Amino acid sequence: MAESHAARHGDDKAGADRTAIGGTRAAGRRDRMDIKEKLTILAAAARYDVSCASSGSTRKGTADGIGNAASSGICHSWTSDGRCVSLLKILMTNVCIYDCKYCCSRSSNDVRRAAFEPEEIADLTISFYKRNYIEGLFLSSAVIASPNRTMELMAHALALLREKHKFNGYIHAKVIPNTDPALMAKVGFLADRVSCNIELPSNESLTALAPQKSKDAILGSMRWIHDGIRQGLDVYRPKGRQSLFVPAGQSTQMVVGATKDTDYQIVRLAESLYGKYRLRRVYYSAYIPASPKVSLAVRPPLVREHRLYQADWLLRFYRFSASEILSEKHPFLFEEIDPKTGWALRNIGRFPIEVNKAGYYDLLRVPGIGQVTAGRIMEARKHSTLAVEDLKRIGVVLKRARHFILCDGKYHGLGEPDPMRIYRLLAGDVRGGNPFAPTAQLELPAVSALVSLPMDELRSLVTGEL
16 A cells, blocks of 8 residues: 555656666766765764664564564664764665755765665665674665655665564664655554654744755654554554554654754753654754855854753653743753753752652752652651761762752751852862863853853842842
8 A cells, every 4th residue: 555655656756766866876886886885975974863762662573583672682882972873874865855054965065975775775784783783773864856755765675674584673764754644654664763853943944944844744744653653553554464653652853053043942842842742752963064165053062962961851751841941031051050950040949958858859850869869869768867978878969969958957068058159169060170261162141151240140140030
């Protein structure tokens, strides 16, 4: 059903398909591009895609197959910049009909182009798996000829892995917006996780930098996948197959810093996506110019990306809302301190709290106390009253937590809980002990010029006082 439907939609693109793929093949013949060259080009082009967590699937191994996507069978390794490399992470092709200004594969960029055949992707994955190089596949693609044609090629590669090679390892596949539902369903029954990238934080940014893409189309694909996960999509299920539709859920990614969107806009969008579409993860990718010829509005440091991940963690596991973390008045996260500490300083009136009496979720709001340590505190205080020495053994980060807690009625911070003193102390720790050291980070209100503000302005900024 999927093949025939896709074929009908692809008929009007057949000429373009042959031109695009034929051109790539011709270029390959001229350059004598072998599989290693393709891998070099298409693995490098895939490095900007960060939404590749390989957990959450329960696909088991079978007697006549190879691989196992159960959580215990997936190993993670990380590069120096924190990106997961446990999967074979490649593009199907970097030949693209779109011209997104932030993307290295955009049509106007002067780069070498390549395209894998579906059989080459299947063979590479099996070969690398048997050599114990990888535990699964992360497959994305530029848009060659049309969204449907691209997804048809990706689905073919995944079908070869699952049906011909009996591969049961983890597979994460990208979904191209504006793709026919039958093709999305086919990929969804073959992959463990799929992702449809939101690309940019606002519709205005998408219009400015990627005018060929539509936020409505992206959200429409996310909604369709969400509904399919919830309903099971039996109407699209291949005959005789018991696999689930996208068993590990869906994720998305957005580029941050290519436009002037604020952290508040980004965190609110993430909160909305988690709520409406039950996404497993929202990934944030600090904008890195793909070409020296392209100069976009802002180049954020990677620390901004890191702080957004911390804020995202607060949304997902600590019961924070976006409006608690940031606001229109304070639209950017601090670079020098983490988002939870920033929230605590703006809400200093809620502290200090007594660790021997506070509830679990109140403890989670204390900087320096995480989920594990909060659980340990709840358990330990059943047997005795906790002293500050006990908290250190439990794993509480006292460097931060001592400013926000009482331990058996005693406060272990410096004098009275003063947000300015605490901020300067913790920001100084981040900068190697000098809170007045100049910062080379992105210039944002309430960040780079923070320590040079007069004391009364700085107090208002940190605490939210008027």
